[in-house]
Amino acid sequence: MQNATKLTTVATLAEGESFLFTVRERDGSEEEALVVHTADCVAAWLNFCQHETDQRLDRGTGAAIRDGEIICPKHGSMFDGCSGYCDNGKAADSTLVEVDVAVDDGTVYLTDDDYTFLHEGGIDDDDDMPSSSSHLSF
Numbered sequence: 001m002q003n004a005t006k007l008t009t010v011a012t013l014a015e016g017e018s019f020l021f022t023v024r025e026r027d028g029s030e031e032e033a034l035v036v037h038t039a040d041c042v043a044a045w046l047n048f049c050q051h052e053t054d055q056r057l058d059r060g061t062g063a064a065i066r067d068g069e070i071i072c073p074k075h076g077s078m079f080d081g082c083s084g085y086c087d088n089g090k091a092a093d094s095t096l097v098e099v100d101v102a103v104d105d106g107t108v109y110l111t112d113d114d115y116t117f118l119h120e121g122g123i124d125d126d127d128d129m130p131s132s133s134s135h136l137s138f
Ligand code: FES
Pocket: 049, 050, 051, 052, 055, 072, 073, 074, 075, 076, 077, 089, 090, 091
């Protein structure tokens, strides 16, 4: 698949699990997104709830997914993993922001021209950031 970034594989992302990654949007800002694998689909969404947009669906340990629905960890609204739509709770009648992905021969690719893949994991998981202060002296 040309001009698409490999994210993960269907074999490594078990049904009911999610894959967190960070993208750059067209305006230059960074955003988290997650691929979800349900019984009916593989889909990807920006990693925030539609009720409170500072609420992450995956806080870095994997999103809660049950019966094909992504469960917001704050108030428990459930979003359909394939359509992104929520018909319950505080986020009722809202839809997650979709990120286009495609599955080709078992590999999941980012195909959305609005987003550029930066790295696996959340924004704070960037390996380029200094993780040690060992150069400091006292
Ligand atoms: S923050 Fe997600 S349902 Fe309230």
